Amino acid sequence: MITFENATKVFADGTTAVEGLSLKVEAGTLTVFVGPSGCGKTTSMRMVNKMVAPTSGRILVGGRDIAGLPAVPHRLGIGYVIQHGGLLPHRTVLDNVAQVLRLRGLRKRVARARAHEAIERVRLRPELIDRYPAQLSGGQQQRVGVARALAADPPILLMDEPFSAVDPVVREELQLEMLRIQSELRKTIILVTHDIDEALRLGDRIAVFAPGGAVQQYADPETVLTRPANAHVHALVGRDQGYRSLAFASADAIPTLPLGPVLAGRIRVGEAWELEVDENGRASAWIDRRGARRAPGSQVPPGGSLRAALEAILTSPAPYGIRGDGSGRPTALIEAADVYRALALRNGSLR
Numbered sequence: 001m002i003t004f005e006n007a008t009k010v011f012a013d014g015t016t017a018v019e020g021l022s023l024k025v026e027a028g029t030l031t032v033f034v035g036p037s038g039c040g041k042t043t044s045m046r047m048v049n050k051m052v053a054p055t056s057g058r059i060l061v062g063g064r065d066i067a068g069l070p071a072v073p074h075r076l077g078i079g080y081v082i083q084h085g086g087l088l089p090h091r092t093v094l095d096n097v098a099q100v101l102r103l104r105g106l107r108k109r110v111a112r113a114r115a116h117e118a119i120e121r122v123r124l125r126p127e128l129i130d131r132y133p134a135q136l137s138g139g140q141q142q143r144v145g146v147a148r149a150l151a152a153d154p155p156i157l158l159m160d161e162p163f164s165a166v167d168p169v170v171r172e173e174l175q176l177e178m179l180r181i182q183s184e185l186r187k188t189i190i191l192v193t194h195d196i197d198e199a200l201r202l203g204d205r206i207a208v209f210a211p212g213g214a215v216q217q218y219a220d221p222e223t224v225l226t227r228p229a230n231a232h233v234h235a236l237v238g239r240d241q242g243y244r245s246l247a248f249a250s251a252d253a254i255p256t257l258p259l260g261p262v263l264a265g266r267i268r269v270g271e272a273w274e275l276e277v278d279e280n281g282r283a284s285a286w287i288d289r290r291g292a293r294r295a296p297g298s299q300v301p302p303g304g305s306l307r308a309a310l311e312a313i314l315t316s317p318a319p320y321g322i323r324g325d326g327s328g329r330p331t332a333l334i335e336a337a338d339v340y341r342a343l344a345l346r347n348g349s350l351r
Contacts, residue, residue, distance in 0.1 A: 001024060001025065001026055001027050001060075001061075001062060001063070001188070002024070002025040002048055002059070002060070002061055002156065002188060002190070003023075003024050003025075003058075003059070003060040003061075003063075004021045004022055004023050004024075004044070004047075004057070004058075004059060005022055005057050005058040005059075005060065006020050006021070006022050006056070006057040006058075007020075007021040007022070007044070007047060007054045007056075007057035007058065007059060008020055008021070008054060008055050008056045008057050008213075009040070009043050009044075009047070009052060009053075009054050009055050009213070010055045016212060016213055017040045017043040017213050018040040018043050018044050018047075018054070018213035019040075019212060019213045019214045020057070020214065021040075021044055021057070021213070021214075021215060022057075023207060023215065023218050025188060025190060025205075026188075026204075026205075027155075027188050028186040028187070028188060029188065029189070029204040029205065030182055030187075030189040030191060030202055030203055030204050031189065031190050031191070031203060031204065031205045031206070031207065032190075032191050032192075032193060032198070032199040032202060032203035032205070032206045032207070033045060033190060033191070033192045033193075033207050033209060034192075034193055034194065034195070034196055034198075034199040034206055034207070034208055034209065034236070035194065035208060035209030035210060035211075035236075036194060036209075036211065037194060038211060039209040039210055039211050039212070039213060040209055040212075040213030040214075041192045041207075041209045042160055042161075042192050043213070044209075044213075045158050045160060045190050045192050046158075046160075047059050048061065048066075048078065048156070048158060048190065049074065049075045049078045049080060049158060050066060050069070050071045050074055050075065051075075053067075061156070076100060076103060076104055076152070077152075077154055077155075077156075078154050078156045078157070078158060079148075079149030079150060079152070079154040079156065079157040079158065079187075080149055080157075080158050080159075080160075081142075081145045081146055081148075081149045081157070081158070081159040081160065081162045082145070082159075082160045082161070082162070083160065083161050083162065083164055083165045084138070084141060084142075084145075084165050085133065085141035085142050085144055085145030085148075086145060087133040087141060087144055087145065087148075088133070089132065089133050089134060090132070091132070092129065092130050092131065092132060093119070093124070093128055093129045093130070093131055093132075093133075093136070093144050094112060094115055094116070094119070094129040094130065095112075095115075096133070096144055096148055097115035097118055097119055097144060097147045097148045097151050098111040098112050098114070098115035098151065099148060100148060100149075100151060100152050101114055101115065101151055101152055104152060114151055114152075115147070115148075115151050116129075117151075118147040118148070118150050118151040119144075119147050121147065121150060121181065121184075122143045122144075122146050122147045122150070122177065122181070123143070123177065123327070124140065124143045124144065124147065128140060137170075138165055138166040138167075138170065139166050139170035139173065139174060142162060142163065142165075142166060142174055143174070143177075145162070146162070146177075146178070146181070150181070150185070150187075154187070155187065155188055156187065156188045156189075156190075157187045157188070157189045157190075158189075158190050159189065159190070159191040159192065160192045161192055161193055161194070162174075162178075162191065163175060163193075163198065164193070164194075164195070171198075172298065173328070175198065175201055175202060176301055176326055178202060179201075179202065180326060191203070196236050196237055196244075197244065199221070199224075200221045200224070200225060200237075200244060200247055201247065203220075203221050204220065205218065205219065205220055205221075206218070206219065206220070206221055206224045208224060208229075208232070208233050208236060210232045216229055216230055216232050216233050217229035217230070217233045221247075221248075222245075222248050224237060225237050225241065225244055225245055225248075226241075226245065243307065243310075244307070246305060246306040246307035246310060246343075246346075247305045247306075247307045247308075248305065249305060249306040249307070249346055250303075250304075250305065250306065251300055251304045251305055251306050251308060251309040251334075251339075251342070252303070253342065254306075254309055254334050254338050254339060254342050255334070255335075255338050256323055256332035256333065256334055257320070257332060257333040257334070257335065258332060258333075259275075259330060259331070259332060259333065262277060262281075265277060265278070265279075266287065267330075269318065269320060269333065270320075271289075272288060272289045272318075273286055273287065273288060273289075273318045273320070274286070274287040275287075275296070275318075275322075275330065276293070276296075277329075277330070280328075280329070281329045282327070282328035282329050283296040283299070283322055283324070283328060283329070283330045284296060286316065286317050286318045288317070288318075294317035294318075295315075295317070296316070296322065297312055297314075297315035297316035297317070297321065297322065298311050298312050298315045298322075299312055299321075299322045299323065299324030299328070299330070300312050300321060300322070300323045300324065300334065301324060301325075301326045302325065302326055304323075306339075306342060306343065306346065309321060309334060309339050309342070310339055310343070312334065313334070313336045313339050319335065319336050320333045320334065320335060320336075321333065321334045321335075321336070321339065322334075
């Protein structure tokens, strides 16, 4: 557990970055700090690994006040992920991931073996391990950053805007990967973002910060969305509130259509469409009867929400959405009419 007890940070120029922060991050949960730039969310997170010292108040980790702990050993026991991965440009992927393990005194061979395990966990392609950061895409760099943070198996993971520097499609993929990893490892995670949709998708609990560093609400995502504590929180979540609330409604009851066989890399769908898949079985394009290739749209992951189903329909050029396995591989199809029927049934149940 991480506990903030009336933590305040005032910088040398008199700026109050964090004011009277008091909250508990329960062990094994993912807590999101969300708010506009300059509201103290990153400063608050960095107090946990002693990169910022509070002006007053206390930070406790596992019930222990960290003020008296040596900074470097304390930091080595906490995973840290930042924008762009924060990778060392002159080291390979494998040696970047092994870095913290080496700093903790592990022999090179052992550290590299553990690094291999972390790379497999984040599903980075094995042929990339000998490449350098400049040879990777933004999404691949972020996967390496997450692998490095997990390599030493720390109980706590701090993530500072980890997915903000990648495009929306890659961001969604990385968010799903983060949820998968967290379901397996149950780390205690603080993730900082300015994106309320990311907060609602990932967080077990959300702390909403306002300029001046004061937390306006600390609650589970559904409560933040449906019962905002004040005008500031309402302004953050109020736009598209109805659409966002679909994230808390299951899509499991929507009927599915089975997929046909893959022939020459394509699956026939109805009379007018084919779904193209790559060599790994991932959907790569819809192809219409004229042979035009169109982007495949988003997918409904296992256990996905009604919002994910609607998004899959709206982003698809075909009258079908794709249900996937969470890694881009299609498993079934859904039809627009069935999604709209599920929306109507939900709206009726709320009245």
